[in-house]
Amino acid sequence: MARVLVVGAGLTGGACAALLRGATRERLCVWDKARGAGGRMSTSRSARDASYTADLGAQYVSRRAESRGSFYEELLSRGILEPLSARIEGLAEKEGSCDYVAPQGISSVVKYYLLQSDADVCYERHVTHISLRDGKWEVSSKMGSPELFDVVILTMPVPQILQLQGDIVNKSHEIGPSVVVHTTVTFGKEHLDSDPAEVQQLILSHLENLVPSLPKAASVKCHKWRYSQVTKAVPNCSGQMILHTQPLLICGGDGFTCSNFDGCIESAMSLAETVRSNL
Numbered sequence: 001m002a003r004v005l006v007v008g009a010g011l012t013g014g015a016c017a018a019l020l021r022g023a024t025r026e027r028l029c030v031w032d033k034a035r036g037a038g039g040r041m042s043t044s045r046s047a048r049d050a051s052y053t054a055d056l057g058a059q060y061v062s063r064r065a066e067s068r069g070s071f072y073e074e075l076l077s078r079g080i081l082e083p084l085s086a087r088i089e090g091l092a093e094k095e096g097s098c099d100y101v102a103p104q105g106i107s108s109v110v111k112y113y114l115l116q117s118d119a120d121v122c123y124e125r126h127v128t129h130i131s132l133r134d135g136k137w138e139v140s141s142k143m144g145s146p147e148l149f150d151v152v153i154l155t156m157p158v159p160q161i162l163q164l165q166g167d168i169v170n171k172s173h174e175i176g177p178s179v180v181v182h183t184t185v186t187f188g189k190e191h192l193d194s195d196p197a198e199v200q201q202l203i204l205s206h207l208e209n210l211v212p213s214l215p216k217a218a219s220v221k222c223h224k225w226r227y228s229q230v231t232k233a234v235p236n237c238s239g240q241m242i243l244h245t246q247p248l249l250i251c252g253g254d255g256f257t258c259s260n261f262d263g264c265i266e267s268a269m270s271l272a273e274t275v276r277s278n279l
Contacts, residue, residue: 002024002026002149002150002151002279003024003026003027003029003148003149003150003151004020004023004024004026004028004029004149004150004151004152004153004275005029005030005031005137005139005147005149005151005152005153006020006028006029006030006031006119006153006155007030007031007032007127007139007152007153007154007155007156008030008031008032008039008154008155008156008253009030009031009032009034009036009037009038009039009110009114009121009123010032010037010038010039010040010041010110010155010156010253010264011039011040011041011109011110011113011261011264011265011268012039012155012252012253012254012264012265012267012268012271013030013032013039013110013153013155013268014030014037014109014110014111014112014113014114014117014268015071015113015264015265015268015269016153016155016252016267016268016269016271016272017030017113017114017117017119018113018114018116018117019268019269019272020117020272020275020276021116021117021118021119023272023275023276023279024279027119027120028117028118028119028120029119029120029121029122029147029149030114030117030119030120030121030122031121031122031123031125031127031139031141032121032122032123032124032125033123033124033125033126033127033141033142033156034123034124035123035124036107036123037107037110037111037114037121037123038057038106038107038110038111039057039110039156040057040058040225040227040228041055041057041058041106041107041109041110042055042056042057042106042107043055043056043105043106043107043108044056044221044223046218046219047219048218048219052178052218052219053105053178054178054179054180054221055102055105055106055107055180056180056223057106057225058106058261059101059106059180060084060088060099060100060101060106061081061099061100061106061109061260061261062097062098062099062100062260062261063097063098063099063100063261064094064096064097064262065095065096065097067261067262068262068265068266071265072098072100075100075109075112076100078112079103080102080104080108080109080112081100081101081102081109082100082101082102082103083098083099083100083101084099084100084101122144124143125141125142125143125144126141126142126143127139127140127141127164128140128141128142128164128165129146129164129165129166130152130164130165130166130167130168130249131166131167132167132247133148135246135247136148136149136150136247137149137150137151137152137247137249138166139152140166149247150247150248151247151248151249151250151275151278151279152247152248152249152250153250153251153252153271153275154249154250154251154252154253155251155252155253155267155268155271156253157227157253157255158234158251158253158255159226159227160227161251167244168243168244168249179214179217181203181207183203185228185229185231188224188225188228192224192226196222196224197222199222199224200220200222203222204220229259230254230255230258230259231259233254233255233256233257233258233259233263234255234256237256237257238270239252239256239257239266239267239268239269239270239271240252240256240267240270240271240274241256242274245278248275248278250271250274250275252267252268252270252271253267254267
């Protein structure tokens with residue numbers, strides 16, 4: 001049976017790995033360049049006190065009437081998700097929709113799927129090259145030795161896929177509240193390569209104008225999303241794209257569907273179905 005590598009420990013990668021459990025005799029592997037799971041569903045913990053948390057990407061997930069209910073029901077029954085009780089200013093209510101939050105942090109959703117997958121998960125494995133070697137894929141990263149795989153599934157953002165080299169080139173005290181401030185897409189693009197300290201001060205100054213009574217923060221973390229919302233998905237895709245057939249190299253993620261929970265699940269199911277049919 002094949003040795004399978006999933007690159008990216010975000011929602012699509014985690015769900016795909018869970019769906020592939022038992023599909024191969026050899027251990028399924030998941031690599032991610034970050035120090036932990038989550039991708040754009042990441043949870044940050046304060047260096048001063050780990051009980052201080054903030055969801056830096058998605059803060060909640062929305063279940064629509066047409067969503068795959070079994071995924072939500074499973075997460076709700078496990079206590080991974082719970083109904084959102086707070087009011088969201090400006091949220092457009094849709095008939096039949098439900099909103100959920102993750103009490104242990106939004107990254108707990110991804111961590112749950114990775115645990116269910118029983119895969120070997122390796123962090124700080126930044127994939128740089130994917131090359132053909134005797135009918136297999138040799139995958140190289142910035143840290144660690146190259147390894148051979150029969151199937152490689154790429155679930156990181158499309159701009160990162162396009163940067164890959166190799167044979168696919170051109171192919172105890174009182175806990176206070178945590179406050180997360182999101183900027184607009186336009187602001188993010190304008191300041192993408194600006195000095196983070198200067199951008200942080202711009203954001204804090206604007207926040208002070210909006211909420212002058214807000215107490216001084218005990219700690220501040222300015223996080224830049226170079227790859228955030230997908231504004232234009234790859235057209236005419238069913239959640240994945242095959243880059244090479246023998247051996248199989250396939251990519252997926254919200255760049256091939258839409259940038260929300262359901263989009264990642266749809267991509268993960270399409271990836272898993274395609275891989276199973278090729279094993």
